[in-house]
Amino acid sequence: MMLQLTQAVGRLGTESAFQVLARAQALAAEGKDIINLGIGQPDFRTPEHIVEAGIQALRDGHHGYTPANGLPVLREAVALDLEKRHGAAVDPDCVVVVPGGKPTMFFAVLMFGEPGAEILYPNPGFPIYESVIKYSGATPVPIALEEEKGFAFDAETVLGQITENTRLIIINSPANPTGGVTPRAEIDKLVAGLPDHVAILSDEIYSEMLYDGREHVSLLQYPEIRDRLILLDGWSKTYAMTGWRMGYAVWPEALVETVQRLCINDHSCVNAAAQHAGLAALTGPKDEVLRMVAEFDTRRRFIVDALNDLPGVRCADAAGAFYAFPNIEGTGLTAQAAQDLFLNEAGVATIAGTSFGAWGEGFVRLSYANSLENIEKAVDRIRAVL
Numbered sequence: 001m002m003l004q005l006t007q008a009v010g011r012l013g014t015e016s017a018f019q020v021l022a023r024a025q026a027l028a029a030e031g032k033d034i035i036n037l038g039i040g041q042p043d044f045r046t047p048e049h050i051v052e053a054g055i056q057a058l059r060d061g062h063h064g065y066t067p068a069n070g071l072p073v074l075r076e077a078v079a080l081d082l083e084k085r086h087g088a089a090v091d092p093d094c095v096v097v098v099p100g101g102k103p104t105m106f107f108a109v110l111m112f113g114e115p116g117a118e119i120l121y122p123n124p125g126f127p128i129y130e131s132v133i134k135y136s137g138a139t140p141v142p143i144a145l146e147e148e149k150g151f152a153f154d155a156e157t158v159l160g161q162i163t164e165n166t167r168l169i170i171i172n173s174p175a176n177p178t179g180g181v182t183p184r185a186e187i188d189k190l191v192a193g194l195p196d197h198v199a200i201l202s203d204e205i206y207s208e209m210l211y212d213g214r215e216h217v218s219l220l221q222y223p224e225i226r227d228r229l230i231l232l233d234g235w236s237k238t239y240a241m242t243g244w245r246m247g248y249a250v251w252p253e254a255l256v257e258t259v260q261r262l263c264i265n266d267h268s269c270v271n272a273a274a275q276h277a278g279l280a281a282l283t284g285p286k287d288e289v290l291r292m293v294a295e296f297d298t299r300r301r302f303i304v305d306a307l308n309d310l311p312g313v314r315c316a317d318a319a320g321a322f323y324a325f326p327n328i329e330g331t332g333l334t335a336q337a338a339q340d341l342f343l344n345e346a347g348v349a350t351i352a353g354t355s356f357g358a359w360g361e362g363f364v365r366l367s368y369a370n371s372l373e374n375i376e377k378a379v380d381r382i383r384a385v386l
Contacts, residue, residue, distance in 0.1 A: 013131030016355035020339070024349040035378040037366040038349035040176060040323065042240035047288040050239060053280030057273040064272060068263040069256075070097025070248070071275050077282040078248050085207070088220035090250055096259050097270050097278075099245040101205050104232045106132050107262045108201045111255065112167035113138035120161055121170040122153065123357035124177055124325075126203070129170050130357060138167070144359050147316055147327060151180025155189035162195060169194075172203040173217070174210060174320025177356045177365040181210060181319035184217045191222045199228040205247075206321040208238045208289065211297050214319045220250065227252050238289055239281045246270065246278045296322045299368040299375055306379040307366075311386050322369045325353070329362040331386055338364050346381035
């Protein structure tokens with residue numbers, strides 16, 4: 001090809017879950033029976049009152065642009081919801097509604113990432129973190145999440161990785177792909193030792209999906225870092241609204257104008273009807289959310305026990321989100337080989353741990369956002385090929 005693209009575009013990575021999804025769909029189109037435990041989205045329908053709110057918004061004529069940062073009534077509802085869940089007051093003017101979670105990641109990294117800068121991120125972790133850090137020209141510095149520590153970060157280790165060039169730290173708890181939840185003691189240590197020149201992006205998109213009485217510790221609960229804290233959350237996982245593309249972030253007051261300009265340059269605003277659906281989600285009944293989390297918990301208990309019963313496999317307990325991250329080193333397979341074997345021979349879509357960074361070697365990710373019946377079949381198929 002004669003066209004010359006920028007070096008920055010060449011540094012962009014991808015999210016392998018979508019590649020595996022495409023391969024799984026192609027196999028299914030050929031007539032193969034595929035069970036998809038790869039993609040990270042709830043298998044439930046969006047609760048009906050939320051759907052109806054979106055439909056009604058269209059009928060009522062909400063067809064135009066909205067403010068770049070989101071409808072005022074929606075931002076107020078976000079602030080009230082966060083205060084209710086985390087006990088922390090939030091200024092609605094610091095809330096910015098965006099189409100999903102990724103724009104917040106991209107905007108935060110673009111603000112702080114450039115050649116010579118360093119950005120710390122979880123590894124194994126959501127692959128877009130490393131991708132956009134590399135795109136910005138900054139140096140990605142992995143925070144190693146280890147199985148023996150429940151895939152929680154060690155605050156002393158993280159603080160020891162900070163240099164004068166560190167601009168931003170990304171943390172994610174409950175975590176994708178591991179399901180790990182970092183305890184309050186480690187977050188306390190991190191906040192206490194965080195230098196003034198370092199911002200922090202806390203990805204809390206799975207904050208309402210915890211099990212066995214685990215505690216979610218929101219970084220909003222630490223007023224001493226609010227002037228450099230970016231909190232990421234949204235509707236996709238909690239309300240089974242992945243396709244609605246609804247996310248939000250709470251930004252430091254000093255950065256709000258900058259992020260609004262990024263919104264205007266990037267996407268103008270979020271779909272108007274979807275924002276009305278998001279409002280209904282926050283202000284309406286939570287019965288369906290609780291039901292979904294209870295069902296995820298049932299599946300979690302089954303899949304962790306079942307994976308631990310497989311030859312050459314061990315699986316740490318999943319504390320949050322809807323992922324199991326079993327260690328498959330005992331099978332003699334690499335992460336990629338296991339992914340390929342399970343898909344091509346067993347008809348089960350999983351994601352290689354290396355799709356989430358180098359520290360994911362020896363692991364695969366299975367999403368239990370699928371029916372218990374399908375999960376049982378999937379594990380039986382994996383057992384057969386192993």
